[in-house]
Amino acid sequence: MPVSTRSGSTRSRTRTKNKKDVRTRDATVAARKKTTRRRSARLTSQVAEKKDVDMWVELPEGPVAKKPRLDKANSVPPPTPKAKAAASALSNSKIKAAAIASAASRAKASATASAASKEKVAEAAARELARMTLTPNLSEPSASSQRRNTRAELDSSIRRSSRKSTARKSIQIDEAEKSNEADDAQTVDQADEAPKFKQVDEAGRKRNQLDEEQLKKKTADLRDGQRMLKRKRDEFEMEFEKMRAELDKRETAIKKKEGQLSRIDKQLDKRLEAIQKKETAFKKREQETNDLALSLSVDRTQEAMTQLEEQWTCVLCYDIMACPANLTPAQCGHTFCALCILKWFFTHLHDDCGGWHFALECPLCRTVLPVPPEVAPRPMYTCPFSLNRLADTVLTDLIDGLRGPDNRNQSTGSGKGKKKAVDAGSSISDAWNEGGASRNEWKDRDRRGREELQFVVNSWTRLTQNDMQVLKGRLAPPANNAR
Numbered sequence: 001m002p003v004s005t006r007s008g009s010t011r012s013r014t015r016t017k018n019k020k021d022v023r024t025r026d027a028t029v030a031a032r033k034k035t036t037r038r039r040s041a042r043l044t045s046q047v048a049e050k051k052d053v054d055m056w057v058e059l060p061e062g063p064v065a066k067k068p069r070l071d072k073a074n075s076v077p078p079p080t081p082k083a084k085a086a087a088s089a090l091s092n093s094k095i096k097a098a099a100i101a102s103a104a105s106r107a108k109a110s111a112t113a114s115a116a117s118k119e120k121v122a123e124a125a126a127r128e129l130a131r132m133t134l135t136p137n138l139s140e141p142s143a144s145s146q147r148r149n150t151r152a153e154l155d156s157s158i159r160r161s162s163r164k165s166t167a168r169k170s171i172q173i174d175e176a177e178k179s180n181e182a183d184d185a186q187t188v189d190q191a192d193e194a195p196k197f198k199q200v201d202e203a204g205r206k207r208n209q210l211d212e213e214q215l216k217k218k219t220a221d222l223r224d225g226q227r228m229l230k231r232k233r234d235e236f237e238m239e240f241e242k243m244r245a246e247l248d249k250r251e252t253a254i255k256k257k258e259g260q261l262s263r264i265d266k267q268l269d270k271r272l273e274a275i276q277k278k279e280t281a282f283k284k285r286e287q288e289t290n291d292l293a294l295s296l297s298v299d300r301t302q303e304a305m306t307q308l309e310e311q312w313t314c315v316l317c318y319d320i321m322a323c324p325a326n327l328t329p330a331q332c333g334h335t336f337c338a339l340c341i342l343k344w345f346f347t348h349l350h351d352d353c354g355g356w357h358f359a360l361e362c363p364l365c366r367t368v369l370p371v372p373p374e375v376a377p378r379p380m381y382t383c384p385f386s387l388n389r390l391a392d393t394v395l396t397d398l399i400d401g402l403r404g405p406d407n408r409n410q411s412t413g414s415g416k417g418k419k420k421a422v423d424a425g426s427s428i429s430d431a432w433n434e435g436g437a438s439r440n441e442w443k444d445r446d447r448r449g450r451e452e453l454q455f456v457v458n459s460w461t462r463l464t465q466n467d468m469q470v471l472k473g474r475l476a477p478p479a480n481n482a483r
Contacts, residue, residue: 014229018222025215029208301432304401312395315364316340320399322442323449324391328384332367335388338449339475342456345384346472355465376462383460385453399442402432 314321314337325338336344350357355374361367372382431438452475459467 015222015226022215022219022222025211029211032204032208301402304398308395308398308402312391312398314340316344319445320442321391321395322445323447323453324388324395325385325449325453326388326391327362327367327369328386329362329367329369332362332365332369334362334364335391336363337445338385338387338453339445340449341385342449342452343475346468347476349468349472351469353465374465376464378461378463380461383457385456387450387453387457399432399439402439 308320312321312324313319316336317340319337321335321337323338324335325341326333326335327341344363345360348356348360353374356371359371360369362369369384370382372378372384430436433439452471456463456471463471
């Protein structure tokens with residue numbers, strides 16, 4: 001839920017609750033006031049009813065006044081604590097005046113009842129006398145005796161009626177006095193309790209006044225809170241409107257940027273597709289170039305190997321020459337491996353005398369070589385060996401050309417001819433690459449031949465017979481020595 005909606009609902013609930021509390025308190029105060037007025041009216045009617053003495057009871061001899069009593073239907077029950085609080089509205093003076101008026105009315109009613117009872121007794125006696133006078137009695141002996149009897153009976157009946165009425169009257173008067181005494185006691189009790197009611201009423205008024213003051217204070221606080229909440233709500237709504245406008249602006253900018261990014265994305269996709277096509281074409285051309293380079297390398301390797309085997313094979317070892325050296329006589333000039341020609345030359349050295357007893361011939365053309373002098377120092381021109389530098393350079397280039405192509409540039413083609421060519425070139429290049437067996441063996445022969453040839457050429461003028469025998473033992477095994 002948004003913040004504005006949640007705070008608005010909270011404020012509305014708070015206002016509704018405060019309004020309900022105010023209404024409840026107003027209704028409570030109005031009900032209390034209404035109850036007080038109702039009970040005051042009821043007490044006033046009770047006092048007024050006690051003043052009425054118009055009720056009479058019909059006795060057999062005539063009407064006799066009776067103390068007026070309140071009807072049970074209209075009687076007021078004894079005051080309860082709530083009735084006492086309501087009766088506190090009457091002042092103490094009014095209650096005393098009502099008590100005095102009630103006592104006076106009861107005295108007047110008693111006097112009226114006594115006079116009425118006497119009159120009724122006299123009337124009853126007169127009626128009885130008239131009845132007896134008007135009724136003839138045949139058994140009477142004379143009128144005088146009848147008059148005497150009638151008077152005696154009348155006196156006795158009057159006395160009896162008088163005694164009965166007096167007894168009833170005394171009973172009624174006693175009952176009325178008891179009732180009046182009870183009413184007086186109740187009135188006096190109410191008059192005595194009036195100060196208490198007044199104190200209760202004062203406390204109620206003070207409490208009501210405090211409640212009204214608290215209610216007014218709370219109402220003012222609620223109004224202040226409502227005004228503050230309204231002000232905060234207005235500020236929040238203004239801030240919310242600003243934030244919403246800013247968010248709308250940002251959303252518009254984001255949508256615009258999204259459109260730009262989508263266009264850029266499409267352009268990048270097109271460029272990427274073009275780059276992928278170019279990369280595919282480049283890889284294809286690179287593959288073709290590698291295939292061509294491999295085929296050229298294979299062709300060159302095979303061509304170099306063919307040239308080495310045909311033109312640079314030593315006739316003594318039937319292997320590719322290593323450190324080529326030629327014989328110096330002008331009639332010969334053939335080239336051999338330096339190590340091979342040295343072995344061949346010193347193999348013919350005689351072990352006992354350390355010299356050559358017969359002239360040597362070229363292994364290839366049979367040209368007679370001059371016999372070296374036995375005694376040192378010898379002339380340098382008598383040395384039959386020299387390094388063929390041109391042949392050495394050509395051989396080195398051809399051997400380096402036997403290296404196969406780089407493995408990273410090898411083709412992945414699957415053609416039959418291409419596969420055969422690659423296999424042939426790879427077998428040759430594997431043997432003549434750096435670390436290959438053929439290349440290592442050739443390099444070892446080339447190194448030893450250079451060392452021995454350089455030693456012989458540099459030491460030729462001062463070599464003794466013993467030095468030559470040692471050189472022979474180092475170059476050629478004893479089993480291969482001549483006789």
